[in-house]
Amino acid sequence: MSPIIRVDVPLGDRSYPVLVGAGARHELGAVLPAGAQRAAVVTQPGIDVGVDPGVPFETFVIPDGEQAKELATIGKLCSGFARFGLTRRDVVVGVGGGVVTDVAGFAAAVYHRGVAVVHVATTLLGQIDAAVGGKTGVNLAEGKNLVGSFWQPAAVLCDTDTLATLPPRELRAGLGELAKYHFLGGDELAAERFGGESLDALPLAERVAACVAIKADVVAADETEGGRRALLNYGHTLAHALEIAGRFDLRHGEAVAIGLRYAALVARLADRIDDDRVAEHQRVLDAYELGSQLPKGVDHDEIIELFGRDKKATDGITFVLDGPRGLEVVPGVSPDLLRTALERM
Template sequence: MSGAAGSDATVIPVGSAYEVVVGHGVSDRVRDLLAPGVEQVLLVHPEGFATYAAAVADALASSGIAVHPAAVPDNESAKDVAVAARLWALMGERAFTRTDAVVAVGGGTVTDLAGFVAATWLRGVPVVQVPTTLLAMVDAAVGGKTGINTAEGKNLVGSFHEPAGVLCDLDVLATLPAPDLVAGLAEVVKAGFIVDPRILELVEADPAGATRWDGPHTRELVERAIRVKADVVAADLKESWLREILNYGHTFGHAVEQVESYRRRHGEAVAIGMVFAAELALRSGHLSEEVVRRHRDVLASVGLPTSYAGAAWEDLLTVMRRDKKARGARLRFVVLEDVGRPVRLEAPEDAWLTEAFTALTTS
């Protein structure tokens, strides 16, 4: 596999299940990640991103695979049961069997949706993820979580369905608007706080470089973040506990996204959520003020938000009580005891929650 991916490629195994290929100019290697015998592929891509999707389609077609492109919205509205049903219908019309596959080319909403469609068609067909955003490369496309949204919350309907492989072509990051690249850094920084402090050191040493697709440490940051996720999901695919650490900042962040009708970028919401989690950990006696300040400093240095002036606390709390990690009436958060030392905080006191929110909104 390493040779097939090209000399520039780094191959990161996710246990023994599949591999993540990272490199420059590797998009034409998508066929290498599909098993022999695939006759047709549903190529799911965002609207307005047809050029890059066409290059992937050409690479597949050149090996004799019939490609059926399917454009979907380039935002959270793609993760809707009506969109999934449209893709199921197309697969039915084309008589997709279990030896056929889905290929997702796009950001996190596309990889989540396409993975869910693959997981549910005939109870599971192969999917190859070709993420085109920083956030999708280091988070959404790796790990086998798939899902769609409902009116009641984000990703409440979904399944675990590991991909056949993930292909991260770093050159495509050049097409990202700067705010989207910065938003993706939230998931990179998260990986630094929960597992790999070297990520934080690289960002702190050159924040401006971290915000460039061709920055001096961009590839290392991407690969380190992917390795964090790969190691965690290989040890705990279905989130019995260890995988929950990947949700650091997400309980509050997902609530922000929902109450704001997904108008805010996911990474921005996660950055806010990490500051909230740090403030909560401070009040529960888990975390020092120094590490709370480090959260704010690192995130702010790359242009991510560290305060919040959006929805009311009561609205956010209502959404968080529907979070997947909640158990009955008990809220659960991932918090830190120190950098690289995540723990679970169950049923935090109401005073800690409101004080953390106040600190977030008044800073």
């Protein structure tokens, strides 16, 4: 068995380890906060991943899918925690993908005004993105992740054994987020730390660890998304709009893949990148066998309106765009330019 890879998220006295590799979930008891007497394990139906916190625990099952990400779920969890007797010195353990880590993390952040949380990420999307960095939250009818908090975990366990059980489409959904990291320095890190030619050439555990290392560096520099951390949303503005519109059969990572191609077209129309760089985006998406076509029936006016509700939209419609200095947050992007890019998708 390959050794567990440790990546630290450096946040001073709140720093925490991310353990990546086969069997990493079995380290759960070792990473629980000192003094925890009981654990509330939050998961979803069908997640057949056994964990042993090493302390008495109760399991709380939330609904499947994005419908779990609502304020009512948080209220039910916190009531369950109270009946279980969870105290401020105890711990919440989220076992699952991005929905679980978002919901479990938010419930931990608000119960007793904050109890520790440890994530056992069981999907590729959760391991390389959602479980790391402390962003938690739920959706409103008006948009995704509009209610939440920043609440850093005490540790994250990324057990790559769990990925072998994922349906192909669920794995592909994670690959959409993984593709994003190519444009956040993933290829350079692959060569520097792991001796690989590119991110997509690394073994899976090393690929996951490389993505975690990139995210850890960004989070350490901008924990609450005041600036640089917004770059992690590359490809997400269109992705979130498609998800909010809700008429398309898309997983999050599939929507992100479409959003990456769209962001490249927007950057090209704005003369920020050339045709070769657009082609590089398509090459990465093709390498992961990700679709990049806009779904049929997209209402361009609705999508542009949804762009204006994006969390980054503090000064007009705001996009993360590629350019001569790499990715940048660009405010005030022209709706006409965005419409032209949609037409070319």
